[in-house]
Amino acid sequence: MKGKLMVFALVFVTILALLPTAGIAASPLQEEGTRYTVQAGDTLSMIAEKQYGDKMLYTAIVYYNNRMARLDKAINAIGDAGTLEPGWVIYLPTAEKAKRYAELMAKGVTLPEVDPLTVTGDIISAGSSTVFPLSERMAVRFKDEGYQGNITIDSIGTGAGFERFCKSGETDISNASRPIKHSEVESCLAIGREPVEFRVGTDGLAVTVSKDNTFLKDVTVEQLAKIFSDEVTKWSEVDPSWPNEEIKRFSPGTDSGTFDFFVEYVMDAVYGKGAGKEHILKASNLQLSEDDNVLVQGVEGSPYAIGYFGYAYYQENADKLNVLSINGVAPNDATVETGEYPLARPLFLYSTAKIMAEKPQVAAFLNFYLTYVNEEVRSVGYFPLGAETLNHSKIAWLDAMGQ
Numbered sequence: 001m002k003g004k005l006m007v008f009a010l011v012f013v014t015i016l017a018l019l020p021t022a023g024i025a026a027s028p029l030q031e032e033g034t035r036y037t038v039q040a041g042d043t044l045s046m047i048a049e050k051q052y053g054d055k056m057l058y059t060a061i062v063y064y065n066n067r068m069a070r071l072d073k074a075i076n077a078i079g080d081a082g083t084l085e086p087g088w089v090i091y092l093p094t095a096e097k098a099k100r101y102a103e104l105m106a107k108g109v110t111l112p113e114v115d116p117l118t119v120t121g122d123i124i125s126a127g128s129s130t131v132f133p134l135s136e137r138m139a140v141r142f143k144d145e146g147y148q149g150n151i152t153i154d155s156i157g158t159g160a161g162f163e164r165f166c167k168s169g170e171t172d173i174s175n176a177s178r179p180i181k182h183s184e185v186e187s188c189l190a191i192g193r194e195p196v197e198f199r200v201g202t203d204g205l206a207v208t209v210s211k212d213n214t215f216l217k218d219v220t221v222e223q224l225a226k227i228f229s230d231e232v233t234k235w236s237e238v239d240p241s242w243p244n245e246e247i248k249r250f251s252p253g254t255d256s257g258t259f260d261f262f263v264e265y266v267m268d269a270v271y272g273k274g275a276g277k278e279h280i281l282k283a284s285n286l287q288l289s290e291d292d293n294v295l296v297q298g299v300e301g302s303p304y305a306i307g308y309f310g311y312a313y314y315q316e317n318a319d320k321l322n323v324l325s326i327n328g329v330a331p332n333d334a335t336v337e338t339g340e341y342p343l344a345r346p347l348f349l350y351s352t353a354k355i356m357a358e359k360p361q362v363a364a365f366l367n368f369y370l371t372y373v374n375e376e377v378r379s380v381g382y383f384p385l386g387a388e389t390l391n392h393s394k395i396a397w398l399d400a401m402g403q
Contacts, residue, residue, distance in 0.1 A: 130177040
């Protein structure tokens with residue numbers, strides 16, 4: 001019996017010793033707030049009244065809850081309608097953060113002024129090819145206004161960017177054309193990095209054909225999924241009025257956030273969650289490339305080709321390509337901002353509070369980026385953020401800096 005007890009004690013002590021590293025440690029944001037399990041009849045305003053004594057602070061709950069939902073898959077994201085389901089677990093920020101959020105949103109958020117002339121040290125970023133031209137534009141302006149350091153911006157795709165940021169820890173900023181995945185968050189936390197998300201713009205994914213294509217101007221999401229699937233090889237198999245010619249498909253590579261977005265919002269929407277990727281990758285005459293210029297050249301080269309990429313690359317090549325409407329809606333400022341265009345998507349930067357504290361040049365560049373991005377975003381073919389969304393990114397910066 002004594003022997004069994006000794007073995008049990010040894011195992012128990014071993015488990016205790018492993019606990020800090022066996023799972024993902026709680027993040028600072030998790031430690032600041034509390035979790036709440038939604039009860040039948042709960043509304044956001046009722047919870048805000050109960051938690052803070054002010055029902056109007058429900059907007060702060062939505063903001064901080066949805067930030068936490070990015071980091072923790074146990075937290076339920078709250079949609080635009082603000083409806084809750086009994087049993088959901090939501091995140092409630094501290095009363096101090098909730099009240100400060102309301103005050104900042106009421107007056108608008110202005111970040112501390114940055115003088116690029118006084119900023120020293122290098123900055124390393126990598127990720128989305130879609131975000132690349134916007135980050136490049138902001139880096140040029142930062143340098144034009146006096147910054148003397150080096151800014152490295154590698155265009156390697158969203159997934160590969162998160163690999164560098166969350167696994168090897170090589171970069172200070174990760175550029176992304178989709179939100180970070182929970183698996184990527186776990187990789188980040190495992191190396192002591194809690195990602196902070198900054199939305200910087202909106203892109204309308206452009207589905208394009210050659211100028212020589214005379215039969216295609218609009219497609220439904222269902223038709224688009226079929227065009228890029230292994231179910232068909234010829235245009236006429238999608239619509240009998242279309243040519244009896246083989247479809248030549250051009251797509252960003254699997255490391256690309258553009259690919260991930262297309263799979264989720266087009267392929268999975270038609271074939272079911274998790275099934276779309278296999279359908280596109282098994283399709284014949286499919287060329288994958290992380291280089292958007294290769295895709296543009298491929299689509300341009302045949303009247304029976306079709307491809308998709310960020311709107312900026314279409315805009316650069318509008319003399320060679322035609323952009324399609326989706327479900328009868330063309331991509332433009334109004335349809336992308338409202339989300340009426342089915343393939344509108346957000347663009348992000350990710351860093352951490354620790355990196356921003358240890359490398360003030362990173363914090364300064366992110367501040368500069370958020371302050372001036374709406375002045376530059378149109379120049380690279382994307383769409384500016386609305387005031388509320390941009391203020392949300394600025395509040396994330398202030399939180400990360402403890403301000």
